[in-house]
Amino acid sequence: MSITPEQQSEIDAARAAPSRTLRATAPGMEQHLYKAVPVLDHGFVRVVDYMGDDAAIVQAARVSYGQGTKKARDDAGLIRYLMRHWHSTPFEMCELKLHVKLPVFVARQWIRHRTANVNEYSARYSILDREFYIPAPEQLAAQSTVNNQGRGAVLEGAEAAQVLEMLKSDANRSYDHYEAMLSQDGQQGLARELARMNLPANIYTQWYWKVDLHNLFHFLRLRADAHAQYEIRVYAEAICAMVADWVPAAYAAFEDYRLEAAQLSGRGLDAVRRMLRGEEVTQESSGMSKGEWREFAALMQL
Template identity: 80%
Template sequence: MPVTPEQQAEIDALRSAPRSTLRAVSEGMEKHLYSIYPVLDHGFVRVVDYMGDDAAICQAARVSYGKGTKSVQNDEGLIRYLMRHWHSTPFEMCEIKLHVKLPVFVARQWIRHRTANVNEYSARYSILDREFYIPAPEQLAAQSVINNQGRGQALTGDEAARVLEILKSDSGRAYDNYEAMISQDGQEGLARELARMNLPANIYTQWYWKVDLHNLFHFLRLRADSHAQYEIRVYAEEICKLVADWVPFAYKAFEDYRMGGETLSAAALDCVRRMLKGEDVTQENSGMSAREWRELQEVLG
């Protein structure tokens, strides 16, 4: 179950009582407030609150640029200029607060982005639900032979079935023991803060995550990338949809210059210039390592 009955009741109550406001609002984001967007088998993302819109980015930029800027640049052009030239502070004027339910091992990756405010569900005070992330069969894969962090070919047949059964049975057994340890039926019961250490990393946790748009774009550039781990990438992809409706000009610039663009090293740029002059450039005469050369070839297609 993505949300508890209590959480759903709270969401329904908030949605049923809209309030007028004098602050700037993003019509695209308003439709997402208090809506649940499922991710993985038990997870979700929902927008709790936000501040700012495309206009807020431009407003902040024009304060620093001085009077008269608006007469020569429209909002979209200004935002694209800011993104193109790596001006970050105007994007920090927008913030978003998300409620996310996610597996613990995904949360441990996510929390490495230390530029957000986080408040996580506490297993010291509360009992975690019996909910575990169990991958879909097509997501079970062998270790990649070229990337120590990644996956290779999908597992099939008996091996895939055996792995799924191990994941399900180990998760259930760990939770059974967790319940047995904290139970006060005929015993004192182990403290929750100790019992939780026996739970597997695929159990679900929840948190509120508040971040400004500049740092959110950095998170999305890394985690919505095709090379990111699938389990965090699907969360990032869902957030991308929200951001595209919230700040459409900024998100389009982000897609063009960050997600769809490439940053080349001085050596790589020199190779491209030599290629354009008609030179036969190889890895051996490029001055680049084998891995750098392979990555450049991928960029150039």
């Protein structure tokens, strides 16, 4: 992990000067404030600020439902109800601001979630550091033969060594040329906004990312899933650990109804009902395509 001395100095100063506040705080999240959690070889995630807690979700919901609700359900039960029935606005009352350092190709996946506020380190104004994501050997995998978006068997031996060498040498050569184009030694030097286009997608960038809890849960449901690309999944998993401490009741409901749950199509639900009645159901009799049936069979462990 690469925290600059300036960033570390800011973190140390902030942690050394806590301030009293009248606003609600979450003890579980207070322990995460400003601390950088290492991810990948040079990346990290750290909490810069947050707003709200489990109580804020309940408070917002009861504004809608009225005073009588509190007598009918405890807070955790209400949060589970909200999650189970796909309510959104009560969860939007909580917000989280993160500082993230990540490879550019991961950032391009991440930015597809357009429901957050983002401010990224600008290579138009600043010079990027010579830091690249180089996968660990166990992450070097061949293309999957059944999933166009996934990985297959891990590369081994000479082929794995050759791939690692190419990744390292190509990244460093590109950065050498980037530095040369920027050089002021006896030449004008190319503008930073143009020189950056020569950099590879595995160079690291940084951003501040602020999102409400409803949209954060949507991000985590997709990116913390076992099928997500490893390089973004490890960031999602680090954030999951923070959110579990921040809003434990909401995260428990999210884990139960989203992360560890599964969705069935109408045909899939019909197939389950028929199986429970003792019928033998096949791909042909289910009305599902081969791909749908393969996923259904894996889910049901057929």
